Amino acid sequence: MSPALAGTRPLLTASLKQEARSFAPWIAVVTALSISSIIVYPYAFPTQADRRQLAATLGANPALSLIFGPARDLSTAEGFNTWRALALGGFITALMAIFAVIRATRAQEDSGQAELLASGVLGRSARLVVAVAMASLASIVLGVVAAVATGLSGSNWPDACLLAATFTVTGLMFAAVAAVAAQIGSDARTASTIAVATLGTLFLLRGYIDTMNLPAWVAWTTPLGWMEQTRPATENRWWPLLPGLAVALLLSVVAARLQGRRDFGQGTIAPRPGPARGKVRSTTALAWRLNRAPVISWTVAFALLGSVFGNLATSVTSLLAGNPAAANVLAGGATAPGALVGSFLVTILSLTGIIAAVGGVQSMLKVRAEEMDDRVEPVLATAVRRPSYFGSNILIALAGPTLGLLVAGLVIAVMAGTADIGVSFGDVLLQAVATAPAVWTVTAVSVAVVGARPQVKIAAWIGVIAAFALTLLGPTFKLPDWALGISPFWHVPHVTAASPVWSGLVWVSLFTLGFLAVGLAGFRRRDLAR
Amino acid sequence: MAAANEVIEIEGLTKNFGGFQALRGLDLRVERGQVHGFLGPNGAGKSTTIRVLLGLLKASGGKVRMLGADPWSDVVELHRRLAYVPGDVSLWPGMTGGEAIDLLAALRGGVDERRRAELVERFELDPTKRGRQYSKGNRQKVAIVAALASDVELLILDEPTSGLDPLMEAVFQEVVGEVKARGVTVLLSSHILSEVEALADRISIIRDGRIVESGTLDQLRGHARTSIHAVVQHLPGGESEAAAALAAVPVLEDVHLDGRRLSASVDSARITEAISALTGYGFASLTVAPPSLESLFLSHYETTEGEAGGAK
Numbered sequence: 001m002s003p004a005l006a007g008t009r010p011l012l013t014a015s016l017k018q019e020a021r022s023f024a025p026w027i028a029v030v031t032a033l034s035i036s037s038i039i040v041y042p043y044a045f046p047t048q049a050d051r052r053q054l055a056a057t058l059g060a061n062p063a064l065s066l067i068f069g070p071a072r073d074l075s076t077a078e079g080f081n082t083w084r085a086l087a088l089g090g091f092i093t094a095l096m097a098i099f100a101v102i103r104a105t106r107a108q109e110d111s112g113q114a115e116l117l118a119s120g121v122l123g124r125s126a127r128l129v130v131a132v133a134m135a136s137l138a139s140i141v142l143g144v145v146a147a148v149a150t151g152l153s154g155s156n157w158p159d160a161c162l163l164a165a166t167f168t169v170t171g172l173m174f175a176a177v178a179a180v181a182a183q184i185g186s187d188a189r190t191a192s193t194i195a196v197a198t199l200g201t202l203f204l205l206r207g208y209i210d211t212m213n214l215p216a217w218v219a220w221t222t223p224l225g226w227m228e229q230t231r232p233a234t235e236n237r238w239w240p241l242l243p244g245l246a247v248a249l250l251l252s253v254v255a256a257r258l259q260g261r262r263d264f265g266q267g268t269i270a271p272r273p274g275p276a277r278g279k280v281r282s283t284t285a286l287a288w289r290l291n292r293a294p295v296i297s298w299t300v301a302f303a304l305l306g307s308v309f310g311n312l313a314t315s316v317t318s319l320l321a322g323n324p325a326a327a328n329v330l331a332g333g334a335t336a337p338g339a340l341v342g343s344f345l346v347t348i349l350s351l352t353g354i355i356a357a358v359g360g361v362q363s364m365l366k367v368r369a370e371e372m373d374d375r376v377e378p379v380l381a382t383a384v385r386r387p388s389y390f391g392s393n394i395l396i397a398l399a400g401p402t403l404g405l406l407v408a409g410l411v412i413a414v415m416a417g418t419a420d421i422g423v424s425f426g427d428v429l430l431q432a433v434a435t436a437p438a439v440w441t442v443t444a445v446s447v448a449v450v451g452a453r454p455q456v457k458i459a460a461w462i463g464v465i466a467a468f469a470l471t472l473l474g475p476t477f478k479l480p481d482w483a484l485g486i487s488p489f490w491h492v493p494h495v496t497a498a499s500p501v502w503s504g505l506v507w508v509s510l511f512t513l514g515f516l517a518v519g520l521a522g523f524r525r526r527d528l529a530r
Numbered sequence: 531m532a533a534a535n536e537v538i539e540i541e542g543l544t545k546n547f548g549g550f551q552a553l554r555g556l557d558l559r560v561e562r563g564q565v566h567g568f569l570g571p572n573g574a575g576k577s578t579t580i581r582v583l584l585g586l587l588k589a590s591g592g593k594v595r596m597l598g599a600d601p602w603s604d605v606v607e608l609h610r611r612l613a614y615v616p617g618d619v620s621l622w623p624g625m626t627g628g629e630a631i632d633l634l635a636a637l638r639g640g641v642d643e644r645r646r647a648e649l650v651e652r653f654e655l656d657p658t659k660r661g662r663q664y665s666k667g668n669r670q671k672v673a674i675v676a677a678l679a680s681d682v683e684l685l686i687l688d689e690p691t692s693g694l695d696p697l698m699e700a701v702f703q704e705v706v707g708e709v710k711a712r713g714v715t716v717l718l719s720s721h722i723l724s725e726v727e728a729l730a731d732r733i734s735i736i737r738d739g740r741i742v743e744s745g746t747l748d749q750l751r752g753h754a755r756t757s758i759h760a761v762v763q764h765l766p767g768g769e770s771e772a773a774a775a776l777a778a779v780p781v782l783e784d785v786h787l788d789g790r791r792l793s794a795s796v797d798s799a800r801i802t803e804a805i806s807a808l809t810g811y812g813f814a815s816l817t818v819a820p821p822s823l824e825s826l827f828l829s830h831y832e833t834t835e836g837e838a839g840g841a842k
Contacts, residue, residue, distance in 0.1 A: 110662075187623065187662065273658035278629030281636035290622065374620045378673065381584050381614040381686075382637035383606045528586045530547065 004260075005129060007122035012130045015104060016137070023138040025458070026096035030089045030167060031146045034160075035153040036477075037081035044478040051075045058476055059083065062312055063347045066207035067472060069228050078159040078233035081150070084476060086163060090170035090227055091203055093142055097135040097171040098195045101178035104131035107188040109264065118264065128259050132179050132252055139171025162232040169244040173223055174199055176251035183258035193297070200301070208308050212315070223247055283384055283392040290370070291363050295400040298359045302352070302404035306411030309348045313412055313428075314419035316344050341421050342496030345412070347471075349431050350489040352408045353439040354467050356401035360443030361460050363397035364450045368457060371529050380528070390523040394447055394516065401439050406432055423496060430495045437505045437512065438488035442467050444515035452522025455530075535562050536595075537684055537715040538583065543592035545578055545739075552578045554739040555592065560717055560732075565710050567730030568719040571831045575739040576719045577617070580688050583717075584614060597684060610639050613677035617689030617719070619669040621661030627672040628657030634676040646679040652701050666693035678705060685709065685716045691725060703728055723823045735830045742830055747823075754821035754829060755783070755795040758804065762790050763812030772811075779807045790814070 045051045051074055058064055059071035069087045073079035105128060108114035114127060147164035151157045178195040185191035206224040219225045229240040280289050367390070370376050379389060409432025417425030445463030449456065470479070470487035484490045488511070491504030538560035545553040553575045560566040570576050581587040583596055585605040594601055599608050621630050628650075635641035650657055653671045664672065670693050677685060685706075691699050699722070706716060706729055720726050726733065727747065734744040743750060765772035765787075773787040781804045782794040792811075796804040801818060821829075 274626035274629070274660055276626065276628040276657040278625070278632030278636075280625070280629060280633045283637070286633060289625065293624075374616060374618060375622060377581075377584070377586060377616060378614065378619075378634055378676075379637060380586060380605070381609060381612075382634055383610040383639050384637050385606050525588070527588060528581075530587075 002123070004123040004125040006126060007120065008126045008129050008133075011117065011122065011126055012133055015130055015134055019100065019103070019134060023096065023100070023141070026092060027138075027142045027145050030085075030092050030142055031149045033089055033092075034081060034085045034146050034150045034163065037084045038077050038150055038153040038155045040477055041077040041080050044476075045080075048075070054080075054476075061344070061347070062211045062316060063309075063344060063351065064472070066204075066211050066308075066312065067351070069206070070210050072231060072234045076233060077154070078156050080476075081155065082159070082163055082231075082233045084473070086166055086228060086232065087203070087206070087224070089146070089163075089167045090224065091199070093139055093167045093171040094174035094199050095196070096142070097139055097175040098178040098181075098192060098199065100135040100138060101131045101175050102182055102188055102192045102195065104134060105179070105182040106185065106191040110188050115264070124260060125256050128179060128182075128256060131182075132175050132255070135175035135178070136172050136248075139168045139175065142171065143168030156233070158236055159233040162230055162236055162238060165238070165241060166227040166230055166232070169241045169248070170224070170227055172248040173244050173251070176248045176255065179255035180251050180258065183255055183262060193294075197297075197301075204305070204308060208312075211312055283379070283389045284395060286379070287392040287396045290366065291396045291400060294359065294362065295396070295403065298356075298400065298404050299407050302356065302408040303411055305352060305355070306408035307415070309352065309408065310412040310415030313341070313345065313348065313416045314421060316341055317421050341423055342427075342494055345416070345423065345428060345431055345496070346492060346494050348412070349405075349409060349428075349435045350438070350471050350492060352432075353401075353405050353435045353489060354442070354464060354471065356404040356408075357439050357442040357464050357467070359404060360397045360401040360439070361446040361464055363393065363400060364443070364446040365457065365460055367393045368450050368454045371454070374529065376528060386524050387520055390451060390520060394519070397443055397447065398440050401443060402436050405436055405439055408432070409435075427496050431492075434495055434500075434502075434505065435489070435492050437509050438467075438492050441488040441508050441512045441515070444512045444519070447519035448515040448522070449519075450523075451519025452526070536560065537562050537564075537597055538566075538717060539593070539595040540579070541593040543579070543582065543594055544590045545575075545582060545587060546590045552739055553582075553590075556736065556739060557741055558734055558744075560715060562715055563710070563713050564731045565706070565716040565718055565729045567726040567733040568717055568736065569721075569726065569733060569827065570736035574736045576736055577688055578739075579736070580614075580686055580717070580719065583686060585609075611682055612684040612686060613638065613680050613682045614686045615670075615673045615677045615688065615690040617692055619666075619673040621664065621669055621672060623660065623662035625661055626658055627655060627661070627664060627668070630661065630672055631657065631676040631679065635680055638680050638682075640681075641679050642681055646675065649675040649679055649705070652705070653698060667695060667698065670694055671698065674702065674705075678709065683714060685714055687716065688719045689721060690718070691720070691722060699725065723827065727823055735827070737830060750826060751821055752798055754798060754826045756798045756801055756821060757795050757819050757825070758782075758793065758808075759817040759819070760792045760808065760811075761814040762792055762808070763814055765790065765811070779804075781807060 045054055055071060055074040059074050065071065067087065068083050071083040074083060108117070108127070117127060143164040146167060147161045150160035150164065174195065177198050178191070181195035181198070182191045185194050202222050202224050206222045206228070209218050209222065209225065210228070219229060223244060226240045226243050230237050280286050367376075376389070380386060409429055413425045413428035413432070416423055416428050442463035446460035449460040453459065467487045467489055470484055471489045474484045474487070488508040491508050493500035493502050493504060536559055538558060540556055540558040543553050543556040544551065556575065556579060558568075558579070568576055568579075578587065582589050582594060583601050585601045585608070588602055597608055597611055601608060621627065625633075631646065632641065635646070653675060655668065655671045655675060659668070661669070670690065674690055677687075691702050694702060703725060706718075710716060710729070716729075718726065718729060730747065732744070732746055733750060734741050736742070743753070767775070769787065769789070773785070776782060776787060776792065776794070777785045781796055781800045783796070785794045786792070794804075798821065805818075
């Protein structure tokens with residue numbers, strides 16, 4: 001074995017033992033996503049008429065194809081599964097791979113664990129190789145588990161295997177992306193931001209390309225587009241996976257080269273001296289200071305997201321006009337064309353709100369991270385009340401996503417208001433404002449978890465996951481209204497409707513207040529850093 | 531009234547974490563103006579006690595008063611009057627040391643500008659570096675400056691000098707000496723025995739969640755054993771018989787005889803008895819050493835059989 005790789009095998013074995021468990025939830029989620037479509041499809045859409053209607057409505061909704069990709073064939077369970085799971089499953093697998101690689105590289109360097117390892121008999125490249133190998137192995141296991149489970153649930157085996165293979169290859173590509181990001185960013189947070197931003201941008205780009213009526217070759221311009229071009233359940237092409245594998249290999253080599261040339265613990269951006277005196281003098285200023293960088297980058301991202309959605313909104317009438325079936329069904333349901341655009345706006349703003357809440361949950365989880373890193377201790381050892389410390393962080397966690405949502409709403413409003421699609425600037429902005437209380441509820445779930453039961457950190461994401469599943473996936477399951485109503489976004493009033501129902505927001509806000517109260521009371525009473 | 535003079539008053543404090551009992555009836559008293567050394571092996575419960583005093587952990591049982599108030603419920607009022615240095619300082623990665631000092635001081639209610647500048651100077655701290663760039667010792671200095679720059683009545687120091695170089699350690703001892711001269715009470719948890727010896731008026735030793743010994747250094751020395759090393763002149767009845775005879779002397783313990791070299795330990799209060807018992811053997815040389823601080827602590831830190839399984 002080459003000296004640069006000395007110690008790889010024992011380190012890989014040890015790391016796998018340590019990390020294997022952390023992959024289980026990711027594998028479970030992706031597998032569940034895939035098998036659920038196969039199992040539910042015959043019950044939710046028993047007749048051909050049901051299936052045609054599905055294709056004409058949800059399948060033709062441009063806001064949904066932004067997330068799911070184009071619906072090629074919704075008349076079979078396998079085609080339905082491909083539409084629902086391919087883009088989303090790949091996205092989740094990619095996140096798993098990114099976090100696994102960053103944890104095993106940068107995060108270890110930050111914590112000093114890597115220094116212990118590097119002082120042992122360990123080649124220079126070994127840690128990076130182990131990180132990439134572990135994430136790749138996890139992606140492969142995910143693919144195998146998803147394929148077998150989907151096949152056993154009643155899917156065609158070739159379709160299930162190809163679909164699962166796209167998950168694996170997406171995981172391999174983004175393990176390599178993360179490996180490069182870990183060489184560029186000089187700490188774990190910067191590195192994962194770079195990698196996740198790359199994934200988000202490529203995902204959005206792929207969605208945008210799928211939604212707009214662009215020439216066929218454009219679909220080949222992004223790596224996530226290649227995955228989609230395998231077309232499981234319709235054409236079952238395996239060869240578009242090859243460029244994906246090539247990218248994974250190429251980026252891994254680049255990462256190894258970069259790692260070989262940099263100093264331990266350093267990135268490409270050298271740190272500069274900062275101010276000798278501080279201006280941060282209150283807990284709110286501290287919370288803002290710690291969240292400033294992510295809030296600013298989220299806001300910029302939302303301006304971009306808004307312009308994508310806004311662009312989509314301006315062409316929504318022509319997109320629907322090109323799809324008479326969709327327009328027919330929607331108009332046939334006694335829905336005026338104006339209201340059609342209205343509900344499209346509700347969908348994209350809800351989607352924006354759910355994404356915005358991710359930032360809010362991250363801010364709250366940062367409070368827990370600060371606590372576990374012993375940085376809350378010195379603050380609370382001063383004359384600071386626990387509720388005011390926690391409250392300051394809640395304020396930022398609610399304000400950040402609101403800002404993002406409103407910025408995106410503003411951009412969409414400007415674009416939609418100037419295009420002649422039957423909604424005004426004011427309508428769109430008001431719709432964005434009306435969405436904010438639902439964002440607060442979802443974020444407040446994480447406030448309650450971090451305040452009262454931070455040991456089950458993962459529960460902080462329940463609000464976001466439930467809102468996402470119910471708002472986007474719920475309708476594809478034909479869930480009853482009471483179930484869809486669990487998501488606060490279901491209660492967001494349609495401001496362009498004849499008589500918008502505003503009372504839903506009151507109920508939603510009562511839940512928000514309840515979650516906040518639980519969080520505050522919990523944080524006041526519990527032991528810290530346990 | 532004695533109670534008014536007590537800055538820290540702990541009686542029968544217990545703290546459980548799930549099934550694990552970290553503190554099992556701890557008693558601790560610190561009087562105003564004292565520097566109180568708080569010692570004990572790793573995992574004995576020092577930091578847990580300090581976190582209870584800071585209101586970060588809630589006591590499971592017992593009575594805790596600090597500066598006449600309850601550390602759990604009167605947090606803000608109390609924290610205006612105290613400053614704290616943790617043993618493992620973690621700074622905000624993107625904030626400079628100077629910013630961290632100003633933040634912590636501002637949250638406590640203000641900073642003495644002159645003292646802040648003086649401390650930065652004396653500890654040779656570069657306040658323009660970011661949290662992630664500091665070495666362990668420098669992070670420690672940031673926390674020390676932030677704590678000592680405020681005007682407080684009580685300092686709680688949890689292994690404050692871990693990672694400091696000897697020069698800075700000396701500066702630290704000097705500064706704490708000045709603080710003490712101003713009448714500030716200090717609770718000093720430390721493993722550096724010379725530091726404790728130089729600064730502490732009283733010492734409490736904690737083991738397995740209980741105080742096992744408390745008093746001035748002299749009192750503690752009084753309880754500990756003095757060691758005797760001698761080269762004796764004659765061994766009646768040969769080496770093995772003499773060894774048996776010496777081992778049978780009631781005041782002597784840990785008797786080792788190697789040729790004519792004798793070593794043993796004796797209760798510090800009974801040295802005269804021990805020497806009289808040995809005079810019959812005649813001395814070629816004799817050293818009677820008072821217990822060193824190290825041996826004092828080792829005797830308290832060592833886990834006796836049966837208790838070994840209790841700690842984590």
